[in-house]
Structure formats: C-alpha cells, structure tokens
Amino acid sequence: MPSVVSFPAAHEEALRHKHASPMALRVRHLAYQAGPTPILSGIDLDLTTDALTVLMGPNGAGKSVFLRLIHGLLQPTVGEITWDGQTLTKAIRKQQALVFQKPTLLRRSVRANLQFALGLRSLANRKERLEQALEEASLTDLASRPARVLSGGEQQRLALARALILEPKVLLLDEPTTNLDPASVLMIEQIVRRVRRQGVKVILVTHDQHQAKRLGEEVVFLHKGHVSEHTPATDFFSNPKSDAARAYLGGEILV
Amino acid sequence: MSFSKFLASTLFATSVGSAVSSAALAEDFIIVQSTTSTQNSGLLDAILPAFEEKTGIDVRVVAVGTGQALKNAANGDGDVLLVHAKPSEEKFVTDGYGVERFDVMYNDFVLVGPKSDPAGIRGMTDVTSALKKIAETGSVFASRGDDSGTHKKEKALWTLAEVDAAASSGGWYRETGSGMGATLNAASGMDAYALSDRATWLAFENKGNLDILTQGDDRLFNQYGVILVNPEKHANVKAEFGQTFIDWLTGEEGQKAIASFKVNGEQLFFPNAKSSAPN
Amino acid sequence: MQDFAQSFVLAGTLVLDADPALVQIVGLSLRVTATALLVSALIGLPLGAVLAIARFPGRGILVVLSNALMGLPPVVVGLCVYMMLSNAGPFGVLKLLYTPTAMIIAQSILITPIIIALTRQVIADLNEDYADTFRSMVVPVHTAIATLLWDARFSLMTVLLAGFGRAIAEVGAVMIVGGNINHVTRVMTTAIALETSKGELALALALGMVLLLIALAVNATASLLKSVEGRFAHA
Numbered sequence: 001m002p003s004v005v006s007f008p009a010a011h012e013e014a015l016r017h018k019h020a021s022p023m024a025l026r027v028r029h030l031a032y033q034a035g036p037t038p039i040l041s042g043i044d045l046d047l048t049t050d051a052l053t054v055l056m057g058p059n060g061a062g063k064s065v066f067l068r069l070i071h072g073l074l075q076p077t078v079g080e081i082t083w084d085g086q087t088l089t090k091a092i093r094k095q096q097a098l099v100f101q102k103p104t105l106l107r108r109s110v111r112a113n114l115q116f117a118l119g120l121r122s123l124a125n126r127k128e129r130l131e132q133a134l135e136e137a138s139l140t141d142l143a144s145r146p147a148r149v150l151s152g153g154e155q156q157r158l159a160l161a162r163a164l165i166l167e168p169k170v171l172l173l174d175e176p177t178t179n180l181d182p183a184s185v186l187m188i189e190q191i192v193r194r195v196r197r198q199g200v201k202v203i204l205v206t207h208d209q210h211q212a213k214r215l216g217e218e219v220v221f222l223h224k225g226h227v228s229e230h231t232p233a234t235d236f237f238s239n240p241k242s243d244a245a246r247a248y249l250g251g252e253i254l255v
Numbered sequence: 256m257s258f259s260k261f262l263a264s265t266l267f268a269t270s271v272g273s274a275v276s277s278a279a280l281a282e283d284f285i286i287v288q289s290t291t292s293t294q295n296s297g298l299l300d301a302i303l304p305a306f307e308e309k310t311g312i313d314v315r316v317v318a319v320g321t322g323q324a325l326k327n328a329a330n331g332d333g334d335v336l337l338v339h340a341k342p343s344e345e346k347f348v349t350d351g352y353g354v355e356r357f358d359v360m361y362n363d364f365v366l367v368g369p370k371s372d373p374a375g376i377r378g379m380t381d382v383t384s385a386l387k388k389i390a391e392t393g394s395v396f397a398s399r400g401d402d403s404g405t406h407k408k409e410k411a412l413w414t415l416a417e418v419d420a421a422a423s424s425g426g427w428y429r430e431t432g433s434g435m436g437a438t439l440n441a442a443s444g445m446d447a448y449a450l451s452d453r454a455t456w457l458a459f460e461n462k463g464n465l466d467i468l469t470q471g472d473d474r475l476f477n478q479y480g481v482i483l484v485n486p487e488k489h490a491n492v493k494a495e496f497g498q499t500f501i502d503w504l505t506g507e508e509g510q511k512a513i514a515s516f517k518v519n520g521e522q523l524f525f526p527n528a529k530s531s532a533p534n
Numbered sequence: 535m536q537d538f539a540q541s542f543v544l545a546g547t548l549v550l551d552a553d554p555a556l557v558q559i560v561g562l563s564l565r566v567t568a569t570a571l572l573v574s575a576l577i578g579l580p581l582g583a584v585l586a587i588a589r590f591p592g593r594g595i596l597v598v599l600s601n602a603l604m605g606l607p608p609v610v611v612g613l614c615v616y617m618m619l620s621n622a623g624p625f626g627v628l629k630l631l632y633t634p635t636a637m638i639i640a641q642s643i644l645i646t647p648i649i650i651a652l653t654r655q656v657i658a659d660l661n662e663d664y665a666d667t668f669r670s671m672v673v674p675v676h677t678a679i680a681t682l683l684w685d686a687r688f689s690l691m692t693v694l695l696a697g698f699g700r701a702i703a704e705v706g707a708v709m710i711v712g713g714n715i716n717h718v719t720r721v722m723t724t725a726i727a728l729e730t731s732k733g734e735l736a737l738a739l740a741l742g743m744v745l746l747l748i749a750l751a752v753n754a755t756a757s758l759l760k761s762v763e764g765r766f767a768h769a
Binding site (some may be wrong): 315317328434435440458461489 | 590601616620621622623627628629632714715718728730731732733734735748
C-alpha cells in the first residue's frame with residue numbers, strides 16, 4: 001500500500017491541509033523511446049513548487065510525451081521520476097490531474113461527469129463541491145446537458161472542472177486552449193490563475209506565446225527531445241539563450 | 256424510467272414468470288417417446304385428452320423418428336415408447352431397456368408418387384415389383400434416410416425387391432435425412448416417389464402433385480407397439496403412470512378411441528391389442 | 535403463390551383472434567428467450583468487458599474462442615445439452631430435459647458467445663477513447679468496467695438484440711432439448727417445424743410471420759427507448 005510508505009513529516013502534514021505543500025518534480029537521466037525512434041533523451045529537470053511552469057517547444061519536441069511520463073501514463077525507457085522524493089505510484093497520481101488537449105468526457109450529463117470523479121475518492125461535502133465546481137466553470141446552467149453536445153470551450157471547462165474537483169496538488173495541462181474561442185480561453189486562464197494562487201503546482205504545455213507570457217512564471221523549452229532552456233519566463237521572452245528558442249519565438253519553423 | 260431499469264425489470268419479470276410456471280407444472284405427467292406419424296396425423300391430440308381427463312396424468316409426447324425415440328428411451332429420457340419397428344422394439348426389450356412390448360394398432364404403408372407416374376406403378380399391388388420398376392426407370396425416390404421405422408421398413412422392402420438403392424444415393428435415390436412430413440414435402444417438390452405411412456399421408460396437407468400409386472400389399476403392414484421403459488434400468492421412470500397409460504391404450508377405451516379417430520372421414524389406425532394380455 | 539396470400543390472411547386472423555394456442559406458444563417463446571438473454575447478458579456483458587480491457591495470459595485465446603463460438607450450430611448445442619441433461623447423462627437427476635429450463639440452458643449457451651464477442655468489440659472501441667482518462671484519474675478496474683458498460687449501453691442494446699434474434703429464431707437446439715411437447719415446450723420455431731412437417735405450409739408461414747412481427751416489435755421498442763433516453767444522455 002503506497003499510503004504506508006513513510007512520508008516525510010512535512011508531506012504527511014501536507015496531505016491533511018489541502019494545497020499546503022504542492023509537490024515538486026525531480027527528473028534524472030530521462031529517456032523515452034517509441035520503437036526505434038528516440039523521443040526524449042538525457043533529461044534532467046527540477047521543478048519547484050513556487051512557479052507556474054510553461055513547457056514550450058516546436059512540434060515533435062516531446063512535450064506531450066514528457067507530460068505523460070511525469071504523470072505515469074507512459075513508462076520511461078530509462079531514468080527516474082520522483083515527486084517529493086516519491087516514485088510514481090497510484091497514490092501519487094491520485095494527487096495529480098491531467099487535462100488533455102482533446103477532452104474525453106463520459107457519455108453522460110455535465111453533472112454526471114463531475115459526480116463520476118467525486119465517486120472515485122472519499123471526500124466530504126460532495127454536494128457543495130459539485131455545485132461550486134459547476135459555478136467556477138460557469139457550467140451551472142448546462143449541468144443536465146449531455147457533456148458531448150457542449151461546445152469545445154464548454155467541454156474543456158468541464159474537463160478542467162472535473163480535474164479540479166478532486167483538489168489535486170499538481171495540475172498538468174496539455175495545450176488546453178488550442179482551437180478554443182477567446183472567451184473560453186479567458187475563462188480557462190482565469191481558473192488556472194486561481195488554482196495557482198491556491199498553491200497548486202501547474203505545468204502547462206502551450207504553443208501560444210501570448211498565453212505563455214500571460215500565465216508563465218518559468219519556461220522549460222524542449223527541443224529535439226532535450227531540455228534546451230529552463231529560465232524565468234521574463235528572461236526567456238526578453239533574452240532567449242539558445243538559437244532554437246530564439247528561432248521558435250521568432251516564428252521560424254523548427255524541426 | 257431508465258433503459259437499464261426497464262430492461263432489468265422486464266427480464267426479471269419474465270424469468271420469474273417462467274420459474275413460477277414451471278414450478279406449477281405438477282409431477283403427474285409421463286413422457287412418451289413416439290414417432291412423427293402418431294403426432295403429425297393428429298391421433299395423439301385426438302385420443303390423449305380422454306386419458307388425461309380420466310387419470311389426471313398429463314401425457315407429454317416427444318415426436319421424433321423411431322430410431323431417435325428408441326435411443327432417447329434407452330437413455331431413460333421417457334417413460335413409455337410408442338413406435339412402429341417391431342424387430343427394433345423386440346431388441347429394445349431383449350436388451351433390458353423395456354419391460355414388455357404390446358401390440359397397439361396397425362395401419363399400412365403406401366407408395367406415393369407423381370400423378371404422371373414415370374415408373375408406371377399405378378394400381379400395382381406387389382410392392383417389390385413396383386420398387387423394381389422405379390429403380391429400373393431411374394425415377395426419383397425420396398427416402399427418409401433417418402433410421403426411422405418407416406425408413407427401416409423401406410430398406411427391408413428394397414432388399415426384398417433385390418435392389419441396392421443405397422448404391423444410387425445422390426442419383427435417383429434421394430435420402431432426405433428428415434421426418435415423414437419433410438420427406439413428403441421434398442417428394443412433392445421434386446415429383447418423387449416415396450414410402451409413407453397412410454396416416455401421415457392422409458393428414459398431410461401439401462400433397463401437391465402426389466397420389467397413392469401402390470397399396471394393399473401384405474408386406475406394407477405397419478404394426479405399432481407400446482413398451483414401458485424399464486424402471487430397473489432408469490429409476491426415474493414413472494412405471495406406475497406409464498403402465499396406467501399402456502393399460503388404457505391397449506384396453507377397451509383406448510382401442511375404441513383409436514378406432515374412432517378419422518381424418519376426412521377415413522380411419523387411419525386400426526386397433527389390434529390382444530386384450531392387454533402379454534404376447 | 536397461393537400459400538403466401540393464404541398465410542397473410544391466416545397470420546392476421548391468428549393475431550387478431552389472439553388464438554389461445556398461439557398466445558401460449560408466443561408467451562413461452564418470449565419467456566424462454568428473454569430468460570436466456572438475461573442469463574447470457576449477466577455472463578456475457580461483464581466477461582466481454584473484461585476481455586476488452588484486461589490484459590492477462592490466455593486472453594487472446596479466449597477472444598478467438600468467443601469469436602469462433604458465435605458460429606455454434608444450434609443442433610450441436612442442443613445435442614450437447616441433451617447429453618448432459620439426459621437421464622443417462624451427468625445432470626439427469628435434475629430432471630430438466632423436456633422442460634423450458636432445458637431450452638433456456640441451450641439458448642443461453644448458444645448466445646453467450648455472441649454477447650461476449652460483440653460486447654468485447656464495443657467496449658474495446660469505447661475504451662480506446664476512455665483509457666488514458668481512466669488511468670490518469672486512477673479509476674479502479676471494476677469502476678472502469680461498470681462505466682464502460684453503462685456508457686456503451688446503446689451499442690450494447692444492439693448486441694443484446696442480436697442475441698435475442700439468434701435465440702428466438704433458432705429451432706435445432708430447442709427441438710432436441712425441449713421435445714416440442716404441446717403446451718409444455720412448444721415454441722414458435724418448433725411449432726413452425728411441426729406444421730411444415732404436416733404439410734400445413736400456409737399455417738407454418740403464418741406462424742413465421744407472427745415470429746417476424748414479434749422480432750419487429752422487440753426491435754422497435756428498443757429503438758424507441760434508445761431515442762427517448764438518447765435525448766438526455768447521449769450525443
């Protein structure tokens with residue numbers, strides 16, 4: 001049982017007080033290969049809890065794969081991933097949430113999608129949580145609609161609400177606002193800012209430089225399966241160090 | 256109401272319904288393994304209600320070919336055997352599967368065929384000559400081919416006619432491998448000759464172009480016998496009920512009922528039980 | 535064909551008069567097949583779902599087996615069940631031969647592989663969509679199975695209808711294990727076979743039309759349910 005593992009005292013404390021201490025990520029010698037093609041290699045990365053991390057990079061740089069690896073949906077070919085010193089177990093994953101670019105919603109009503117998530121954990125005040133989640137995602141009026149007939153933006157808000165209703169310590173977002181209408185993008189960004197304020201560790205994959213500037217506090221730039229830059233966001237946008245990052249920001253197409 | 260609830264309740268209701276109704280079926284019944292001729296002709300439907308009324312014993316008839324009936328009865332899947340293949344029936348008793356065989360009734364077989372009669376057997380009374388002519392002209396003949404009583408009879412007649420019909424199987428000799436009715440349907444469909452018991456033939460509604468062409472030969476005699484399945488072989492056999500049925504069938508009442516069963520005014524079966532005395 | 539015209543008239547008369555013998559036969563057909571369907575669904579739906587999402591040794595063999603068994607000849611099923619339930623067989627003491635229960639057993643055996651194989655396919659398709667989300671949310675296997683079954687319920691209804699259609703239309707198995715006993719085990723298909731063997735082709739065809747009518751009614755009800763509830767939960 002993962003819960004029997006001797007957590008550091010501070011961490012046990014954190015489990016009791018929600019969002020008190022978000023989890024920090026440590027990645028060592030990480031490589032991932034699908035078939036003969038190496039997708040990520042030689043990645044060392046430490047992410048602290050006190051910054052919203054934006055993961056950027058050209059198409060095929062391995063951003064989505066990286067997100068899946070640190071969430072445990074994929075197993076690394078080599079390397080080590082720990083969160084607060086713990087290897088990835090179901091118990092760790094339960095404290096995380098991943099929102100996919102294309103949300104997978106159950107073929108049920110909006111409310112039933114949230115209820116499904118609530119049913120997975122033993123949490124108190126379910127009713128209040130449910131109503132609050134609907135409210136925060138501006139979905140209260142759509143609560144009894146089938147989730148799959150919602151607009152793209154509404155679906156993504158529901159996916160985000162479903163992720164957040166379990167109060168994760170880590171929120172992983174994989175290009176959550178791609179192809180959404182501006183109003184929905186704004187709404188989603190507001191929600192992300194709020195959970196960040198509440199102390200949730202957010203890692204956001206995005207192609208949208210404006211969004212990265214609006215939300216990002218630090219940037220990890222992936223290029224050809226390597227971390228080529230890891231700097232505060234302001235530095236990254238004002239003075240990118242690598243040629244690849246400069247070219248990327250300048251709008252050149254990289255491979 | 257949601258779909259699943261509806262489905263569940265419907266299925267539940269029907270399954271409970273079936274459980275209840277099968278529980279309601281009393282133990283007072285016997286299973287009679289019999290042949291298609293007794294059922295298809297309507298004989299059993301006509302005479303059984305009187306017996307059931309009198310004794311309160313429900314008679315459940317499984318109508319199959321004589322071969323299958325004998326096999327089922329040997330497995331103990333029945334209490335009484337009512338068939339028409341005397342040598343096989345006697346063997347059934349000798350082998351210890353049956354208690355004793357009693358004559359019940361007889362009718363006869365008839366040779367039916369297309370009205371055009373390509374073999375030219377109409378009006379003949381010598382069945383072996385008729386069969387020979389069919390073989391010689393290569394006229395299509397539909398055989399049961401299912402090891403039933405009628406099939407056994409037919410094979411015996413071919414042997415008497417000194418014709419190796421099986422050698423022409425697939426040619427003019429067509430083995431349908433099915434019951435009397437299905438075989439008559441086939442014969443009707445392809446204008447073939449066929450051997451049928453008179454009862455099934457008379458009650459058969461799809462005669463089409465077929466007619467009786469040869470009849471009246473002593474060798475076309477068709478004797479029905481009844482046997483109680485041996486309870487010493489199969490403890491589940493309801494010997495008492497079964498014997499009651501046999502006594503009734505071979506007794507005055509049953510014999511009268513058989514004699515009075517008519518289709519289109521014609522008597523199909525002729526009772527000939529020996530006053531319930533053993534053979 | 536004169537028989538066809540006659541059959542239509544006869545079928546109409548039988549239905550409109552609610553002929554008591556017909557009502558009994560139809561009732562037994564529905565009861566036997568519905569019960570067999572219930573049994574097969576209880577076994578086949580969860581098993582199909584497990585085969586769809588679980589990975590365990592021997593799974594591939596089970597998948598191939600369930601697919602192959604979809605083509606089980608009813609007569610073979612009937613024969614096997616007969617040999618099991620015969621007084622000379624291992625389960626003779628249960629005295630089930632020539633009862634509706636024996637027919638339910640035979641039909642269940644006949645259609646369970648169909649329910650399993652089709653359910654597996656339906657659930658596997660849906661799971662392709664759900665799998666990552668389930669893993670991310672750490673959904674326990676039993677919850678995942680229940681969720682997939684529920685969310686696929688409209689496709690699964692078609693699966694059940696396929697099983698229903700196969701069961702209610704088959705004659706070989708119920709003929710052997712039921713015995714076509716009047717008022718006890720006579721169902722639509724064995725009645726049709728009997729009337730055919732009597733040469734009563736028009737009546738046989740009329741019964742066939744009634745059977746078709748029943749199948750039509752069942753399918754129409756199902757699709758009605760689908761469209762009604764579909765408005766609430768499905769897209």
